[in-house]
Amino acid sequence: MEIVPGIHQLKVAMSNSPLAYLNCYLIKGREGWTMIDTGFSTPESFESLKAGLEGMGISFTDIGAILVTHIHPDHYGLAGKIRQLSPESRLIMHKWEGVLIESRYLKFVDLQKKIAAMLEKHGVPPIDVSEFKIASMPALEFVKINFPDYHLYGGENISTGKFNLEAIWTPGHSIGHLCFYEPKNQLLFSGDHLLPVTIPNVSYHVETGDNPLGDYLYSLEKIRNLSVSRVLPGHEDCFTDFKGRIDEIIRHHENRAKEILLILQKNPCNAFDISGELFWNSANAHWESIPVLEKRLAVMETIAHLEKMRWENIVQRLVKDDFVFYQVKN
Template identity: 30%
Template sequence: MEITGTAQHEAWQARVLPPVEQLRPDLWSIPVPIPHGPLRYVTSYAFALDGGGLGLVDTGWESEESWTALRAGLTAIGGAVEDVRGVLITHLHFDHLGLAERVRQASGAWVAMHPADAAIVGSPVHRDPAASVRAEVAFLVSLGAEPDEAAADVGPAAQFAPYSHMALPDRLLEDGDVADLPGWTLRAVHTPGHTPGHLCFAEERTGLFLSGDHVLPRISPNISTTHDGTPDPLGRYLDSLAAVGERDVPEVLPAHEWRFRGLAARTAQLREHHERRLAELLAAVRAQPHSTPWQLAGLLTWSRPWEQYERRMRIFAVTETDAHLRLLAARGLVISSGGAVPRWTAAVR
C-alpha cells in the first residue's frame, strides 16, 4: 500500500483536521469533524458538475461544528451549500448521512442511497427513539446480556432522537446504477457488510474508487449484527471485499483517514484480519462451550482490557463477535443451541 493523501496522513499524526484539497480538476475533499469521535472526521467529496452546481458524496455528522466546517469547505473551493444539486450517501451512519437533511433544506438537493439502508432509516422503529431503545436492548439480551446491563449500555431514548430525524432519500441507487451528476460517471457498487446497503462509488472516467467505510487504510470497519440487519453481515462483507479487491484503480478515496493506492493489498489484509479473528473465536468456543456471544466477547483480544469496555464500545464488540459466530456457523464450524439466547459449541467434524 502507498499513502497518497500525505497531507491527510500528516494531519492524522499531528491530531489536527486535514486541509481541504483539490484531488483532480473539479474534485475536492472536505474534512468534516466528528465531535468527540475517535475517527475525528469524515471526508466529504465535492464534484463540480457540468452546467453548474456541485455534487457531494457523504455530508458529515449532524452538529453545528460539522455544519460550519462543511460550509467553510465549500466556500474554500469557490462554492456554497446552496450550490449542491445532489448528495450520494455511502451508508446510513450518522457521520455520513447526518447533515444530508440540512444540505437538502438549504439547497433543494436530492439525496440518494441504497434501498437496504433506506428501509432501515425509514422504518417505524428507527424513527421512534423509544422503540429503537427497546429493540436494541432486546437484541442484546438475545445475545446473552442481562436486561439491566443491556439497558445501561444502550442508554436513554433521548440519545437516539437525532438519529430518528435523519434524511430519507429522494432517490434509490442499486448496484450498477450511475448517479445523476453531469460530467461524472459515478457507478454505485453495492458492498454490504458494514451496513446492509453500503455503497462504494467507482468513477469511470478517472478510475477513482470512493470506498466509504468498506475499505479504510488503517482500521477494519466494524462488521456487526443488528436487530434490523442481515443474518450474516460478515459473510457478505468478505464476499464484497473479494469482489472489490479485483478492481484495478489508481487511487482509493475512503471516508476516513487518508487516500491510498493498493486496493487489492488492503482488501487482502482485511480478509486475513477476519480469518485470524475467526480462528481466535473458534478456539474460545472450544475452550468455553455453551457460551453466549456476550460471554465469548470477553474472551477475545481487544485494544484494551475487556473490563474497560462499556456502553457503545461493548455493544460493538459483542455484536461483532456475534457476526463472526454466524459466519463460523455458516461454515459448519460451530452450532447453536437455539432458543431465546443461543449458546455456541464447536461442531463435531
C-alpha cells in the same frame, strides 16, 4: 484538498467521534456539484463543511445531488440540512438504507427493545443491556432526517456531466452500503467499506440478514477486481494499496475466527463471554473499561463471526432457557 481537477475532499470535523473527521467529497458537474457524505448534524460539522465549501468558492445552493454511502449519522447526519439549504438538490442512497431511516431515527423505541432482547439472549447481563440499549441514543442528536428522493440498488451509473460514478452495492458495514467508482481516474469512494487504518465494524443486527460478515467479505471480493489507483475513504486518509488493504482486512477476520474457535473448543459459550476474552482495539485495553457503545459493537461483531461460522456449518447454536450458546460441530 483537490484529488484530481474537479474532485475535492473536505475534512468535516467531528471532535466527539474517535475518527475525528468525516471525508466529504465534491464532484464537479456540468451544472452544480455532487456531494458524497456529509458529517454530523452538529454546529461543529456544519461550520466546518460550510468553511470548506467557501474555500472552494461554492455555496450550498451549488449542490445538486447528495449521495450517501450509508445512513450512519457521520455520513448522513447533515443531509437533511443541506437539502433544506439547497431546495433543488436531490438526496440519493441505496434502497435498504432508505428503508431503515424510520426505525433507526423515528420509531427507535421498538428497535431498542429488539436490540435489548437480542443482546440478552446472547448473554449480555441485564444491567449492561439497559446501558447498551441507550448507547447509540446520542446518534439521534447528530441527524437531521430527510428521506431519499431516489433509491439506488447498485449497478447504476450516475453522470455529473463531467464524471461518471458507478454505484456498487457493498453490504456488510451496513446493509445498503454503497461505494462509488469513478473509472476515468480509477478512483474508489469507499465510504466505510474500506478504511486505511481502522477495520470497519461489521455487526450482527436485528434489522439485517443473519450473515452480515459473510456479506461484508463477499463485498470485498466484489470490488477486488476493479482497477483502482486511489481509494477515497469515508475517514482517515486517501491511500493507494487497494488490494493490500483488502487482504489485510480479510486476514484480520480469519484470525479473529480462529481465536473464537479456540475459545469454543474448550466449552460451548455465549457471544458476551467470548467477547470478553478477545482483544479489542480500543483505547482501553481491559474489557471492563471499554466504553459502552464500543462494547456493544464488539458483542455484535462477535455474533457476526459466530453466525458466519454457523452459516458455514462449523458451529451450531444451542438454545437453553432462551439463551443462545454456540458450540463447535463435531
